[in-house]
């Protein structure tokens with residue numbers, strides 16, 4: 141819980157900071173877009189899952205993803221897959237920095253959001269609310285569909301057609 145308290149504290153600091161210094165923030169179009177988000181359906185007997193998406197920074201400044209939260213998981217970490225001695229390993233990342241106009245793809249071979257202690261089985265056709273927390277941008281909440289392995293494959297094939305799954309609050 142300490143890490144969560146710290147995160148909330150940092151977010152509160154940051155909100156005050158951005159309101160004090162960035163007068164235009166309310167008038168500008170969404171600085172962050174999230175495209176092609178999906179969650180992996182639960183494997184029976186397992187209580188972890190992973191979320192993938194493309195995060196687009198439309199703004200003029202670097203934004204930093206600090207983490208994510210959801211009511212179905214008390215612990216969501218940013219992970220990166222790396223190959224070491226022919227073994228796939230996951231490394232925890234504290235943050236992801238996304239430069240102005242940059243797109244970052246979270247995908248099975250690379251960076252992903254890892255959900256631990258998922259409180260219910262994640263079934264295909266359902267949706268889960270996920271909120272992304274940034275250091276210098278408003279949080280972004282989105283309804284993320286749960287994909288079966290087959291849906292995941294077809295989504296990766298038809299990437300271009302799936303850029304409509306985005307919500308901003």
Ligand SMILES: [Cu+2]
Nearest residue numbers: 219230252254
């Ligand atoms: Cu992971």
